[in-house]
Amino acid sequence: MKLLITGATGLVGKKLVTLLLQKGHSVHYLSTSKVKIQSLSNYKGFYWDIKKGTIDKECIEGVDVIVHLAGASIAKRWTKEYKKEILKSRVHSANLLYTLLKEQTHTVKHFVSASGTAIYPESIDGVYDETTIEKEKSFLSNVVQEWEQAADLFSQLGVKVCKLRTGVVLDRKEGALPEMAKPIQMGVGASMGKGTQIQSWIHIEDLVQMYSFVIDHQLEGVYNAVSPNPVSNAVLTRAIAKVLRRPLFLPNIPRFVMDLILGEMDYLLFSSKNLASYKIQKEGFVFQFPNIDSALEKIYK
Secondary structure, eight states, rough: OOOESSSTTHHHHHHHHHHHTTTTTTEEEEOOGGGOBBOOSSSEEEEEEETTTTEEGGGGTTTOEEEEEOOOOOOOOOOHHHHHHHHHHHHHHHHHHHHHHSSSSSOOOOEEEEGGGGOOOOSSSSOOOOOOOOOOSSSSHHHHHHHHHHHHHGGGGGGGEEEEEEEEEOOSSHHHHHHHHHHHHOOOOOOTTTTEEEEEEEEEHHHHHHHHHHHTTTTEEEEEOOSSSSHHHHHHHHHHHHHHHHOOSSSOOOOHHHHHHHHHGHHHHHHHBOOOOOHHHHTTOOOOOHHHHHHHHHHHH
């Protein structure tokens, strides 16, 4: 099988490419940097410029599946201009791919897109799944909605579409976990606010395996890419401290403090998403790391 990957050098993309190559697939990838383009027998890069709307048409030659992971990081201060970048990097890039397929003869049968959990309402006790119609009213929720609408366009071309709404991805070197662990390692860790907000998380290895599972089984529709056991911010903070063997003695950090430091981006620390993963499990997917303690043990030890 030949796949085209966007965001191939990101946290998820790098590990997914490695897994796909190990499984004997061929990978094409898109890059906005010409110096990062390689051309090997089973791993070949192509240039695109999302802002200018240009893309190397040869990138889809012989491709069966497109995996769309490209998107500017949300873990950066949300200025007015950067919020536009967060949206455009996801939606405009998908639209560029859609236009390419619409105008060119192609063999693409499946479009798999990253998505986000911000679309769901805030919840602590109530658990939401993919059938939830109610949507949160927030900047990130609007981003997710437009992101998914861009992905859904591919169905008009007879392409199967799958969207993975991804929770907090746990990885030792990149993403949210290193930022959570840093103050704990320094002995100044503490829960955020009341600490009751729910964190729907997933181990990076489970996420990459889920993408592979979706591709192998040609799944369509929306799936929550979260572990079966979400935890509160307080539980997650204690679990990180435990595996790092660091004490927690400071009081919880009030939201207004983080608002002064992060601005609107403090949403990432205080949002509460209590989500279910049983839809993907019913398809036969098995989590390697369903519990937070085992996940952190694997990451750190």
